Amino acid sequence: MTRTFHELYQLFPKLDCGLCGNPSCRTTARKLATGEATIEQCVNLGRPEFQQNRERILGILKEGVEIGAKGTIVIDETGVTYIHPCVSEAGRVAAESKLSSGPEGTVDLKFGFFDPMMICWALNAAGLFTDVRCSPNLGVARVNIGDKTVMVSKDGRINVRRARDKKDAVETIRLISRSLWGAIICSCCGNAGVDCASGGCEDCLTRVCPVIAGGPPDPTGSKPGPTEQTTASTIFDRAKALPTSSYFDEGSERLDEALEIVMEIGERMLKGSPDMKLIERARQKISEVNKLAIRFVVETPRVQDATIGLILAGVALDVNRMAEAVNMLAQQKTLISNELKNLLRRAVEVATEAYWAYREVNADQAKRAIDKYTTFRKKWTDAFRESSEKEALVAVEKLAVNGFYIARLLTKPLPA
Amino acid sequence: MLDVEKIRRDFPILNSGIIYLDNAASSLTPEPVIQKMLEFYHEYRANVERAIHRLSQKASEEYEKAHAKVADFINAESETEIIATQNATEAINLVANGLNWKKRDKIVTSLIEHHSNFIVWLRLKKRYGVDVEIVRPNREGLFDIADFEKAIDDKTRLVAMTHVSNVLGVITPVEEVAKIAHDHGAHLLVDGAQSVPHLKVDVQKIGCDYLAFSGHKMLGPTGVGVLYVREKLLGDLEPVSIGGGTIDDVGLDYYKLTKSTVKFEAGTPPIAEAIGLGAAVDYLKGVQLENIETHERELVKRMYRGLVDVPGVEVYGPEKSRQRTGIVSFNMGDLNPHDVALALDVSAEIMVRSGHHCCLPLTKELLKRPEGTVRASLYLYNTKEEVEKLVSTVDEIARSLA
Numbered sequence: 026m027t028r029t030f031h032e033l034y035q036l037f038p039k040l041d042c043g044l045c046g047n048p049s050c051r052t053t054a055r056k057l058a059t060g061e062a063t064i065e066q067c068v069n070l071g072r073p074e075f076q077q078n079r080e081r082i083l084g085i086l087k088e089g090v091e092i093g094a095k096g097t098i099v100i101d102e103t104g105v106t107y108i109h110p111c112v113s114e115a116g117r118v119a120a121e122s123k124l125s126s127g128p129e130g131t132v133d134l135k136f137g138f139f140d141p142m143m144i145c146w147a148l149n150a151a152g153l154f155t156d157v158r159c160s161p162n163l164g165v166a167r168v169n170i171g172d173k174t175v176m177v178s179k180d181g182r183i184n185v186r187r188a189r190d191k192k193d194a195v196e197t198i199r200l201i202s203r204s205l206w207g208a209i210i211c212s213c214c215g216n217a218g219v220d221c222a223s224g225g226c227e228d229c230l231t232r233v234c235p236v237i238a239g240g241p242p243d244p245t246g247s248k249p250g251p252t253e254q255t256t257a258s259t260i261f262d263r264a265k266a267l268p269t270s271s272y273f274d275e276g277s278e279r280l281d282e283a284l285e286i287v288m289e290i291g292e293r294m295l296k297g298s299p300d301m302k303l304i305e306r307a308r309q310k311i312s313e314v315n316k317l318a319i320r321f322v323v324e325t326p327r328v329q330d331a332t333i334g335l336i337l338a339g340v341a342l343d344v345n346r347m348a349e350a351v352n353m354l355a356q357q358k359t360l361i362s363n364e365l366k367n368l369l370r371r372a373v374e375v376a377t378e379a380y381w382a383y384r385e386v387n388a389d390q391a392k393r394a395i396d397k398y399t400t401f402r403k404k405w406t407d408a409f410r411e412s413s414e415k416e417a418l419v420a421v422e423k424l425a426v427n428g429f430y431i432a433r434l435l436t437k438p439l440p441a
Numbered sequence: 442m443l444d445v446e447k448i449r450r451d452f453p454i455l456n457s458g459i460i461y462l463d464n465a466a467s468s469l470t471p472e473p474v475i476q477k478m479l480e481f482y483h484e485y486r487a488n489v490e491r492a493i494h495r496l497s498q499k500a501s502e503e504y505e506k507a508h509a510k511v512a513d514f515i516n517a518e519s520e521t522e523i524i525a526t527q528n529a530t531e532a533i534n535l536v537a538n539g540l541n542w543k544k545r546d547k548i549v550t551s552l553i554e555h556h557s558n559f560i561v562w563l564r565l566k567k568r569y570g571v572d573v574e575i576v577r578p579n580r581e582g583l584f585d586i587a588d589f590e591k592a593i594d595d596k597t598r599l600v601a602m603t604h605v606s607n608v609l610g611v612i613t614p615v616e617e618v619a620k621i622a623h624d625h626g627a628h629l630l631v632d633g634a635q636s637v638p639h640l641k642v643d644v645q646k647i648g649c650d651y652l653a654f655s656g657h658k659m660l661g662p663t664g665v666g667v668l669y670v671r672e673k674l675l676g677d678l679e680p681v682s683i684g685g686g687t688i689d690d691v692g693l694d695y696y697k698l699t700k701s702t703v704k705f706e707a708g709t710p711p712i713a714e715a716i717g718l719g720a721a722v723d724y725l726k727g728v729q730l731e732n733i734e735t736h737e738r739e740l741v742k743r744m745y746r747g748l749v750d751v752p753g754v755e756v757y758g759p760e761k762s763r764q765r766t767g768i769v770s771f772n773m774g775d776l777n778p779h780d781v782a783l784a785l786d787v788s789a790e791i792m793v794r795s796g797h798h799c800c801l802p803l804t805k806e807l808l809k810r811p812e813g814t815v816r817a818s819l820y821l822y823n824t825k826e827e828v829e830k831l832v833s834t835v836d837e838i839a840r841s842l843a
Contacts, residue, residue, distance in 0.1 A: 029788075119779075160841030163788035163834070167780055167842050176780055178787035186779065 027089040031141060031162040033058055036078045036085070038069040040353070041346055042419045043426035048216065048225025048346075051143075055136050055215045057082070058090040072415060092137055105195055105244045108184075117187040120194035122244040124181040124202055124209075136210045137164070138181030140217040143208035147219075148177070150315035150338075151204045153323065168201075175201055183244070198244035203323045203331065206241035207338055222332075222339030224430035237335065240328040257434040258386045260333045269325045269334075276317035276337050277384070283310035284344050284380050290351045291373040291424070295366055301355050307348045314341040336434070340383065343427040347376055350427070353420035364408055365417055371401040372421045376428035383431050391435035398429040443728060443736045449822050451724075460791040460827045465607050465635060465768050465798075465818035467657045470721075474660055477720035478713045489712055490686055490703060504712055507719030514722045515633075515652060516643040517669055524668040524705040525715050529634040530557040532653035532668035533601070535705065536630055537561040539678040540599075544570040547597040549627070551576045551584070551613075552806060553606045556799040558632040558653075562601060572596070580807060581759045582611035589621055597627040604636035608800045608814060609758035610741070610768030612636070619648035628674065634658055638820070639737060639766050641730045650674055656714065661721035665714035668705075675702065682707040733821045737767035740819050740828050744769050747832030753839045757808055767819030770798075770808075773835070774843040778815045781838060785815075789834040791827075793817045 037050040045066040047053045056062035064070060070079045105122045124138065144166050145159035154168035154175075164179030175197060176184040183201050188194035207219030214221070214228045218236040221229035229237070264273040286307040293299050318341060321334030354361075354369070361369070375398045382390035402425070409418050449455055451471035461469060481503065487496035489504045505520070512520040526532040534557075548562045552575055565571045574592045578584045593600065600622040602613050615631050622629045628650035636642055637652075638659035644652055652669040656662060670678060680687060680698065687704040689697045698704045725733070742762050748771050749756045757770045773781055782795035797804045797813035805811045817831055 158842045160784075160788075160837060163784055163837055163841060165784045165787050165838075165842065167776075167784075174777065174780065176783050176787075178783070180787060182783075182787060184779075184783055186777070 027091040028085045029162055029164075030054065030058060030090055030092045030137070031164075033082065033085050033090050034142075034161075036082045038067070038075055038078070040069055040419055040423065041349070042069065042423045043225070043430075044068045044419070044422060046227075048220050048223060048430065051140055052214070052216045052220060052226075055092060055210070057086065058092045059135055059215075061215070069419065092135075105191075105198065107191065107194070117189065118191055118194050119184070119186045120188060120191070120198065121182060121184045122198045124183060124242040124244070134180070134212070136212060136215050137179050138210065139164070139177070139179045139205060139208045140210050141179045143217045143219065144177055144179065144205060146315075147205050147208045147319060150312065151319040151323070152316045153200075153204065153320070170197060170200070173197060177201060177205065181242075195244055200323060202241045202244065204319055206236075206322060206331075207319075207335055209236045209241070211236045218335060219338050219342055222335045223342045224339065224432075224434040225343070227433075230433060237332060241322075241331075257336060257383055258388065260336055261386060263330065264333050267325055267330055267333075269321050272317045272321040272324070273333060273337060276314045276321065276334075276341075279310045279317070280314045280337070280341055280344060281384065283307045283314065283341075283348070284377075286310065287344065287348045287351055288373055288377050290355075291369065291376075294351065294354060294361070295370055295373070299351075299355050301352070304348060304352050304355075308345075311341050311345045311348065314338075314344075340380075340431055340434070343431050344380070346427045347424050350420045350423035353423070354417055357414070357417045357420075361417065362414060364412070365414055365421065368401065368405055368408060368418070368421045369424075371397065371404070372425035372428070375401055375425045375432075379428035379432035383435055386435070388435050391432040394428060394432040395436065398425055398432070401425050443732045443821060445736070445822065445824055448728065449824075452822055455822065458790055460789065460823075460830060462817040462819065462823065462827070462831060463792045463794045464638075464820040464823075465658070465816060466794050467663070468638060468660050468820055469822065470662060470717075471660055471724055473724055474662070474717050474720045478662060478717040481713045481716050488709055500712060503716045503719070504710070507715045507722075510719040510722045511667055512669075514726065515637065515669060516645050518645070518672060521702050522669055522672050522675070524670065524702050525710050526653075526666045526668050526705075527664060527711070528657070528666035529632060529653040529655040530666075532651075532666050533558050533630065533632065534561055535668055535681055536599075536651050536653075536670075536678070537565060538681045541677075541679070542569040542571050542598075545572060545596060546599075547572040547574065547594065548599045548601060549574045549576060549589070549592045549597055549622075550601045551578065551603070553578055553582050553609065553611070553613075553800070553803050554601070554603050555607050555632065555634070556801070557634075558601055558603055558630075559802065571598075575802075578611075578807070581757070582606050582609035582803075582807070583759060583764065584613060586614065586617055586621070589618055593621060593625050593627065595625050597622070597625050599628050599630060601630045601632070603632040603634075604642070605639070605766050605768070606758070606800075606803070607635050607768065608770050608798045608803050608808075608816065610635075610765040610770075610818075611758050612640075612764055612766065615647050615649060623648065635766065635768065638725075639730070640734055644669055644671075656718040656721065659718075659721055660724055661718035662714045664711045665718050667718075670702075678705070680705050680707060684708055728821060736821060737819045737823075738762045740823055740825065741765065741767040741769065743825065744817060744819070744828045744831065747828065748835060751832065751836045751839050753843055754835060757814060767823075768816060769818070770814035770816045771835075772810060772814055773839050776838075776843045778813050780842070781815045781835075784838050784842060785831070785834055788837070789830055791817075791831055791834060793831075 034054040041049045141161040141164040156169045159166040166177045174186045185197045216226045318334045318338035322331045325331040379394035485496045485499035487500045489501040508520040508523045512523045619629045630651040631649040633654040637654040650671045656665040684707045687707045689699045778795035785791040794816045
């Protein structure tokens with residue numbers, strides 16, 4: 026019997042180091058399962074401590090991994106079906122919608138529809154739902170909204186029970202669809218929408234990303250209309266004019282604070298006195314950003330404008346990975362060598378410069394950050410080959426590459 | 442022993458990898474049955490029992506042959522005892538509406554009945570003032586024969602009992618019930634919708650007077666069911682619908698219904714479906730019901746035990762496989778059964794039924810779960826691996842969603 030995607034993913038190092046070219050191990054695992062990546066691309070799986078995982082992954086791949094929908098391309102009509110299972114709540118409405126993204130309402134489901142882990146992330150982050158129960162392994166989540174129950178499935182199915190009427194059912198599906206926009210997998214690159222919005226995918230920045238451009242699928246099949254080009258350089262201005270601007274402003278401020286905390290940890294580490302209590306504070310700030318970003322996405326009237334919230338969530342994801350990186354460094358038992366310190370200093374510089382370039386909408390500064398990252402990466406590659414501090418070096422790279430993702434958001438138009 | 446792999450090849454619908462465990466609602470259809478129905482459309486598509494031409498002759502012959510096959514399958518004395526209906530529900534309604542009821546006639550039925558063998562009797566109570574007495578089983582669905590004896594009296598005209606509960610899978614001791622009913626001069630109607638497809642059902646051995654069942658639960662097509670009526674009772678039963686194909690003679694102010702059972706099949710019957718049901722009977726006889734019974738018993742042991750062992754799962758019905766068929770109902774804490782069923786479909790392509798299963802008296806009164814249960818039900822093509830997948834997925838759901 027085939028294995029689930031989650032079983033495969035669990036065997037990955039889950040360092041999200043970016044060294045394979047993908048911003049997360051989720052994406053790499055998906056590409057590996059569909060034959061679009063090779064196991065050699067993962068530097069960490071090549072390390073002796075992951076030898077066993079590597080072998081088990083190869084075994085699972087032989088057994089087959091059930092990842093997307095059956096077959097490769099499923100053309101699916103979007104729409105709402107009012108379903109009639111045994112009536113247990115007379116007078117209430119049960120509805121099901123199979124969401125579909127992409128142009129012309131078609132979607133290649135080879136990677137599946139929702140990223141199972143990001144379903145859990147988005148539903149929990151939003152803070153809009155009660156009793157969130159989520160299983161990445163099953164690819165299913167259940168939430169309550171008032172007395173309604175909603176089930177979300179990795180294949181894009183959304184079921185609502187106990188809706189007051191048909192309108193209520195459609196509105197509920199619409200709310201869930203918007204909340205989960207960032208969890209929809211791009212059929213081109215295999216990243217979740219929020220990974221693309223984080224600048225983590227080069228393809229998404231140069232081509233039209235069907236997930237971001239297509240908007241969150243509407244249960245009634247209506248399209249958001251002609252999309253406008255969204256670039257990181259315009260989002261701050263555009264957000265000002267929106268009724269939901271306070272979510273965005275507040276979210277951006279919290280993210281500034283989170284970034285500052287993470288960089289402070291980095292600086293202190295260079296001085297040899299890291300303060301890991303700060304990590305928890307950074308995490309709290311980031312979860313506040315997520316909540317505000319998803320609220321912005323959900324409540325902003327026009328889908329085209331809601332994209333801005335997705336970018337905020339994307340950058341928060343980058344900063345969160347930076348926080349993970351400094352945490353990884355702090356877990357190192359041995360003292361940090363001078364060479365590593367040197368690289369860490371450069372990584373902190375890349376991350377700081379990139380973030381503030383984004384915040385101040387300064388394209389020149391973003392270019393400088395990218396140049397610094399290029400230099401960093403050369404030195405890093407030489408060091409990694411010889412070094413015995415591989416885990417620490419991976420963490421340093423993770424810190425820098427997430428700065429690079431953010432800087433990249435300013436130098437390329439966003440595909441919305 | 443069943444060659445399950447060979448059987449599965451006859452059900453191409455399984456090739457997609459689905460795990461079909463909703464057999465108590467409707468079974469899948471094997472290729473030979475589909476082919477037999479296609480043969481009708483391709484080779485002798487015509488009306489039956491009407492015309493003299495060759496197509497009609499051939500169609501009539503096949504249609505009648507299907508009746509004979511069904512008669513033989515349940516060991517009826519003759520095919521004249523077999524009436525083709527739409528389904529088991531229509532068959533039961535034919536008995537309810539075709540008999541001449543008088544006030545204070547009594548009907549004894551049970552709490553575990555499907556609505557189709559329950560509300561029809563409540564309607565007679567409303568219409569004719571007949572008394573309806575409901576026998577309660579214990580929480581596992583098992584009957585105490587003494588309770589039947591208490592419920593039944595000499596005013597009882599009909600006992601209407603299911604052979605197998607469609608929720609609990611528990612088997613009713615219909616042979617004993619038949620004896621008790623006959624001792625009181627009552628007749629016995631057995632709802633065989635859940636038994637005929639899975640157990641060797643012999644109307645003469647049981648001693649029942651009526652037996653209702655559906656084709657679509659026994660590998661046949663939808664749209665055809667059967668009412669067996671003991672020959673000597675055919676005269677008591679008035680057809681509910683009359684018209685084409687039911688008469689001996691008609692004049693301007695009179696009509697004379699035919700004596701033959703065709704009078705119960707007014708209008709053009711579901712011909713292809715009836716012929717398909719005949720082919721389904723052939724298929725079941727080919728693999729032998731005894732083998733199916735053994736196979737399902739093995740699987741249901743695993744399924745029941747596996748589910749009981751999942752923390753937080755409540756399983757209904759008796760564990761002893763001698764007392765049950767391959768239907769297992771369960772619940773998971775406060776999780777709505779529809780949510781469980783949906784999670785099983787989405788995560789493992791497992792199809793099960795959820796809800797009250799048209800058995801509200803049972804789910805409300807006996808199980809105290811008005812929202813119903815999750816029900817997994819087996820058939821000849823299910824495998825050990827499928828049962829294990831069900832159990833492991835239920836386990837995962839219980840851990841992550843409940």
